[in-house]
Amino acid sequence: MAGVQTTAEKWTNRTAIAAVFVALIIMLTPIYWIAATAFKPRNLATTIPPTVVYEPTVAPFVKLFTKRSQLREQPTQEEYDTAPWWEKMVYDGGEKVVRNRKSGEVRSSGYGDRFKNSLIVSVISTILAVGMGTLTAYGFSRFKVAGEDDWLFFILSTRMLPPVVVAIPMFLMYRVVGLNDTHMGLIILYTAFNLSFAVWIMKGFIDEIPREYEEAALVDGYTRIQAFFKVVLPEALTGMAATAVFCFITAWNEYAFALIMTNRNAQTAPPYIPSQVGSGLPDWTVIAAGTFLFLIPVAIFTFLLRNHLLRGMSFGAIRK
Amino acid sequence: MAQIDMRNVQKFFGANQVLKDLDLTIEDGEFVVMLGQSGGGKTTALRAIAGLETVTSGQILIDGVEMQHKKAADRDIAFVFQSFSLYPHMTVRENISFPLRAVRMGAADREKAVTEVAEVLQITEHLDSKPSALSGGDMQRVAIGRALVRRPKALLMDEPLGVLDAKLREQMRAEIKRLHIARGSTSVYVTHDQVEAMSLADRIVILHDGVLQQVGAPEEVYLHPTNAFVAKFVGSPVMNIHEAQFSGVNGHSSVHIGGAETGFHFPEQLINHVRNTGQAVSLGVRPEAVLLSHEQREGYFLAQTSNIEPLGSHDIVDVLVGETVLRARTESGYVAREGQQVFVNIDPAQAHFFDGASGLNLRGAN
Numbered sequence: 001m002a003g004v005q006t007t008a009e010k011w012t013n014r015t016a017i018a019a020v021f022v023a024l025i026i027m028l029t030p031i032y033w034i035a036a037t038a039f040k041p042r043n044l045a046t047t048i049p050p051t052v053v054y055e056p057t058v059a060p061f062v063k064l065f066t067k068r069s070q071l072r073e074q075p076t077q078e079e080y081d082t083a084p085w086w087e088k089m090v091y092d093g094g095e096k097v098v099r100n101r102k103s104g105e106v107r108s109s110g111y112g113d114r115f116k117n118s119l120i121v122s123v124i125s126t127i128l129a130v131g132m133g134t135l136t137a138y139g140f141s142r143f144k145v146a147g148e149d150d151w152l153f154f155i156l157s158t159r160m161l162p163p164v165v166v167a168i169p170m171f172l173m174y175r176v177v178g179l180n181d182t183h184m185g186l187i188i189l190y191t192a193f194n195l196s197f198a199v200w201i202m203k204g205f206i207d208e209i210p211r212e213y214e215e216a217a218l219v220d221g222y223t224r225i226q227a228f229f230k231v232v233l234p235e236a237l238t239g240m241a242a243t244a245v246f247c248f249i250t251a252w253n254e255y256a257f258a259l260i261m262t263n264r265n266a267q268t269a270p271p272y273i274p275s276q277v278g279s280g281l282p283d284w285t286v287i288a289a290g291t292f293l294f295l296i297p298v299a300i301f302t303f304l305l306r307n308h309l310l311r312g313m314s315f316g317a318i319r320k
Numbered sequence: 321m322a323q324i325d326m327r328n329v330q331k332f333f334g335a336n337q338v339l340k341d342l343d344l345t346i347e348d349g350e351f352v353v354m355l356g357q358s359g360g361g362k363t364t365a366l367r368a369i370a371g372l373e374t375v376t377s378g379q380i381l382i383d384g385v386e387m388q389h390k391k392a393a394d395r396d397i398a399f400v401f402q403s404f405s406l407y408p409h410m411t412v413r414e415n416i417s418f419p420l421r422a423v424r425m426g427a428a429d430r431e432k433a434v435t436e437v438a439e440v441l442q443i444t445e446h447l448d449s450k451p452s453a454l455s456g457g458d459m460q461r462v463a464i465g466r467a468l469v470r471r472p473k474a475l476l477m478d479e480p481l482g483v484l485d486a487k488l489r490e491q492m493r494a495e496i497k498r499l500h501i502a503r504g505s506t507s508v509y510v511t512h513d514q515v516e517a518m519s520l521a522d523r524i525v526i527l528h529d530g531v532l533q534q535v536g537a538p539e540e541v542y543l544h545p546t547n548a549f550v551a552k553f554v555g556s557p558v559m560n561i562h563e564a565q566f567s568g569v570n571g572h573s574s575v576h577i578g579g580a581e582t583g584f585h586f587p588e589q590l591i592n593h594v595r596n597t598g599q600a601v602s603l604g605v606r607p608e609a610v611l612l613s614h615e616q617r618e619g620y621f622l623a624q625t626s627n628i629e630p631l632g633s634h635d636i637v638d639v640l641v642g643e644t645v646l647r648a649r650t651e652s653g654y655v656a657r658e659g660q661q662v663f664v665n666i667d668p669a670q671a672h673f674f675d676g677a678s679g680l681n682l683r684g685a686n
């Protein structure tokens with residue numbers, strides 16, 4: 001497309017670049033804000049005007065992972081000197097780390113467990129939704145299904161109710177069958193929720209894969225299942241990657257179900273992080289640290305799949 | 321290698337009958353070309369043989385064994401698709417060896433078979449490329465290689481050259497012929513290009529609207545078409561077919577077309593069987609059997625030319641006879657300009673008569 005540009009085109013280009021730049025700034029500011037706050041000393045977190053230059057500290061992360069209580073009395077000099085570096089940070093903030101009475105072990109805040117729950121639930125539900133979605137989409141794409149359009153509409157319609165509407169009845173049902181506050185319960189919910197999306201997206205991708213690929217495999221002596229795994233699946237990977245990113249983000253960020261269905265055992269990070277706001281005076285640096293860590297898996301996952309994503313986002317239009 | 325037998329095969333898609341009473345035997349080692357218009361059912365017939373499509377009724381036998389209920393994988397038949405359908409995520413080598421993996425052939429044997437096929441098809445240098453890096457001709461060579469590598473009972477090809485350009489088609493056509501002669505594999509080849517059909521086929525099968533019109537050697541189909549459809553479909557330029565009237569008796573009979581006063585002289589024995597049927601009859605004559613002359617000759621009459629298509633090796637000249645146009649094949653430049661008057665006649669020995677209603681060739685003594 002290179003070539004001679006008229007002045008008008010040049011200005012159009014510059015305007016476009018400027019617009020993208022402005023949009024980027026608007027979108028990245030909150031992320032910068034969270035990241036900056038996550039490394040601020042507590043007393044600088046809420047200054048007006050905001051503090052831009054400061055000495056970064058990991059104190060918010062130390063506090064994020066430990067259970068703390070307000071200091072009634074200052075620690076003795078000996079206590080303070082023998083404490084590890086991270087415990088000093090907590091003392092400096094006017095708090096002390098809560099230890100187990102008998103063993104003396106530091107008690108954790110529970111963020112790590114929540115984070116782990118988030119990972120378990122999101123990863124497993126994404127794998128299930130993409131896997132089942134791909135198989136279902138393949139069926140719809142390749143075989144005559146009676147009432148195909150109605151089925152597809154029905155599948156989509158499960159997505160039309162906002163989660164909060166169904167959350168209460170689901171909660172009651174889950175309590176009866178003992179699924180509330182379990183990983184399994186959340187995984188089932190998220191899988192079901194993402195499945196409709198996965199079916200629709202994957203159907204688009206699989207429709208784009210020529211039937212001749214499988215038919216060639218069929219006449220060459222493969223069964224349909226083998227043809228699916230050896231020929232269709234490799235071709236569908238791009239679509240599966242894109243779908244997986246969408247499903248993962250949805251499951252990772254899900255708040256309403258997680259808030260209602262879980263409290264301790266299987267609670268994920270989204271309902272946990274804001275719950276910290278309420279205890280005592282809100283420590284925004286800790287909340288920012290929790291949020292900052294929470295952003296990382298999605299960023300990594302998306303980054304790993306970026307090549308597939310770029311091609312996948314064009315929804316199969318890339319085939320020659 | 322195998323014999324393929326289709327008996328009484330019917331195929332419906334919903335209410336739409338796509339194959340009607342198909343009866344066809346393809347002999348061991350034969351190269352059969354299925355020819356017909358778009359929508360004629362050629363692909364459906366081929367897919368039915370391969371097992372990619374079930375038949376509604378009838379039998380498909382391979383080497384005398386009923387196969388119509390067997391899966392494609394169990395029929396040991398190879399299929400080459402118009403779209404090549406090479407797997408994009410595999411290299412050429414992996415594509416060609418793919419069918420061998422299905423039968424769990426060992427790696428060494430596989431490599432040997434692939435190398436051999438690649439040599440025959442002259443694609444050795446591409447073995448480690450991805451299909452997307454190949455030219456159209458090479459892609460099709462790979463597709464044929466993939467089909468041939470496991471030495472299937474029969475090779476089915478559905479317009480394998482359809483998407484290639486004219487020059488490459490001609491070249492690949494010759495290669496396919498060479499390959500068939502070398503391997504002797506029973507082959508069924510679908511095309512709607514009649515030149516391809518004529519040059520490749522041992523026998524041509526003409527399908528129209530799911531009905532088998534004629535089966536025969538290329539010359540036979542060309543010289544003795546069973547009906548007007550076949551006559552028009554095979555041969556280029558298309559055969560002239562016009563409604564005919566008869567006049568005269570005993571030795572001086574003429575056949576008129578386009579309401580012209582003058583007709584073409586026909587020997588009595590060639591038209592006896594058609595002139596008094598009471599039915600409408602059409603005269604069919606190929607352009608090379610329309611004779612032009614600058615001098616008055618016995619049986620020729622004067623007519624006006626209207627349009628000249630110079631084709632290099634020869635010209636196609638439109639001659640106005642009555643209200644219709646006869647297309648004649650002449651040597652290049654024989655008629656110098658449009659509108660020129662020439663004498664025209666036809667060769668009665670190469671003329672056909674078709675029943676006006678059924679289109680059937682009304683064969684007489686010839």
Ligand SMILES: Nc1ncnc2c1ncn2[C@@H]1O[C@H](COP(=O)(O)OP(=O)(O)OP(=O)(O)O)[C@@H](O)[C@H]1O
Nearest residue numbers: 333336338356357358359360361362363364365512
């Ligand atoms: N899967 C299908 N479902 C419904 N109708 C079909 C299906 N496949 C083919 N047909 C119909 O069957 C008829 C014959 O199709 P077929 O593809 O066999 O023709 P063809 O001779 O191969 O034509 P072409 O030269 O265009 O490839 C067509 O009218 C087509 O619409």
Ligand SMILES: [Mg+2]
Nearest residue numbers: 362363364478
């Ligand atoms: Mg076809």
